[in-house]
Amino acid sequence: MSNAVGKKGPVRALGAMSGTSLDGVDAAVVVTDGHEILGFGESEYRAYSGDERAALRAALGQWPGGPDVDAAEAVVMQAHQALLSGFRDVALVGFHGQTLAHEPRGRGTFQIGNGDALAQALGLPVVWDFRSSDVEMGGEGAPLAPFYHHACARWMGATAPVAFLNMGGVGNLTWVDPRIARPEDEGALLAFDTGPANAPVNDLVFARRGLEYDKDGALAMQGTVETGALELFLDDPYFSRIPPKSLDRNAFPEMMSLVGELADADAAATLMGMAAASVLRGMEHCPEPPERVLVTGGGRMNPVLMEMLSVALDCPVQPVEAVGLDGDMLEAQAFAYLAVRVARGLPTSCPSTTGVKICVGGGQVSTP
Numbered sequence: 001m002s003n004a005v006g007k008k009g010p011v012r013a014l015g016a017m018s019g020t021s022l023d024g025v026d027a028a029v030v031v032t033d034g035h036e037i038l039g040f041g042e043s044e045y046r047a048y049s050g051d052e053r054a055a056l057r058a059a060l061g062q063w064p065g066g067p068d069v070d071a072a073e074a075v076v077m078q079a080h081q082a083l084l085s086g087f088r089d090v091a092l093v094g095f096h097g098q099t100l101a102h103e104p105r106g107r108g109t110f111q112i113g114n115g116d117a118l119a120q121a122l123g124l125p126v127v128w129d130f131r132s133s134d135v136e137m138g139g140e141g142a143p144l145a146p147f148y149h150h151a152c153a154r155w156m157g158a159t160a161p162v163a164f165l166n167m168g169g170v171g172n173l174t175w176v177d178p179r180i181a182r183p184e185d186e187g188a189l190l191a192f193d194t195g196p197a198n199a200p201v202n203d204l205v206f207a208r209r210g211l212e213y214d215k216d217g218a219l220a221m222q223g224t225v226e227t228g229a230l231e232l233f234l235d236d237p238y239f240s241r242i243p244p245k246s247l248d249r250n251a252f253p254e255m256m257s258l259v260g261e262l263a264d265a266d267a268a269a270t271l272m273g274m275a276a277a278s279v280l281r282g283m284e285h286c287p288e289p290p291e292r293v294l295v296t297g298g299g300r301m302n303p304v305l306m307e308m309l310s311v312a313l314d315c316p317v318q319p320v321e322a323v324g325l326d327g328d329m330l331e332a333q334a335f336a337y338l339a340v341r342v343a344r345g346l347p348t349s350c351p352s353t354t355g356v357k358i359c360v361g362g363g364q365v366s367t368p
């Protein structure tokens, strides 16, 4: 491995992420030495078909040996092989796979996708299974993008604390102090999952209207937030728990019954209100207010959510494009960056990002 990537100098790494909202696979190239972002390369997206998504949905919440796991893994492998084989001049691949279940203090964390098979298929070294060793060392195994967020904050020249907020299926927040040069050093990072983001509204519009998501917040925009339901939701002890902390995609099953009696638009607005309020509760845990909140993930495209966040938070809330980053590809880039760190023996998580006992470089490396 060290031969393919070496110990120093820039590497063109390809990262791939299949996220909790089950929309598709993102893949992106980052040029990095494992410390700094030295450049960005091509990126591509491959959407899952309706049938593929149904196979993934069927397996959600299952563990190894579950009845629908093999079929879901076949979908993940085929989608990644098709997408990643189109990239050229790549030294290694960071392959996140698809999370089916996440219970770090219980049965562990489970991502499907086999890095050995992908390495054979692509003829490239593949870093994968990023989360298990962190969990084994007492960590949450998530979120893992924070080390990359730290690199992003330094890349953009930030001189004061900023926050990155990923609004995917689940929300996660990283508070970064860019004045501290190494992400693993004390005070550089605080990270945690804020709460549900888009997954519940996706599930709602799928169940009630057969839609994949509430495009541009069209439905939520017509509704009002039911404050009683919102308050009940915020009573969940998760929000006052001190971070680091992480969530399974379906960690708040009661959300659906809280909005169950509401009309479609009010239910969608209330679920968005819950996502935004979770972030506000999360901000209480930051060591000091960030200068701004940079939003990544599909939720930044939802004007209803962005407006709610702007009203709730005490600082500017902007999509990451405001600083020249790509909010569709940031997580795929993160796994490219983390792959280089793993290959070079650098940590990918630390006590303040996942609660792990000591800094850990997660991930297995498979060579073709």
Ligand SMILES: Nc1ncnc2c1ncn2[C@@H]1O[C@H](COP(=O)(O)OP(=O)(O)OP(=O)(O)O)[C@@H](O)[C@H]1O
Binding pocket: 018, 019, 020, 021, 022, 023, 166, 167, 168, 169, 170, 171, 198, 199, 202, 212, 213, 214, 215, 216, 217, 296, 297, 298, 299, 301, 302, 303, 331
């Ligand atoms: N134009 C839009 N309007 C409203 N919502 C949108 C829009 N575009 C994307 N989304 C939402 O964003 C989701 C996809 O976000 P993203 O790709 O960041 O999620 P993910 O990476 O799968 O999740 P996670 O980060 O939790 O793993 C969609 O399922 C949808 O709910």
Ligand SMILES: CC(=O)N[C@H]1[C@@H]2OC[C@@H](O2)[C@@H](O)[C@@H]1O[C@H](C)C(=O)O
Binding pocket: 019, 020, 099, 102, 109, 141, 142, 143, 144, 145, 146, 166, 168, 169, 170, 171, 172, 193, 246, 247, 331
């Ligand atoms: C277990 C798991 O897959 N968690 C995901 C999920 O999606 C968002 C949030 O929950 C975050 O904790 C994580 O993904 C991002 C990429 C991360 O690890 O930073």
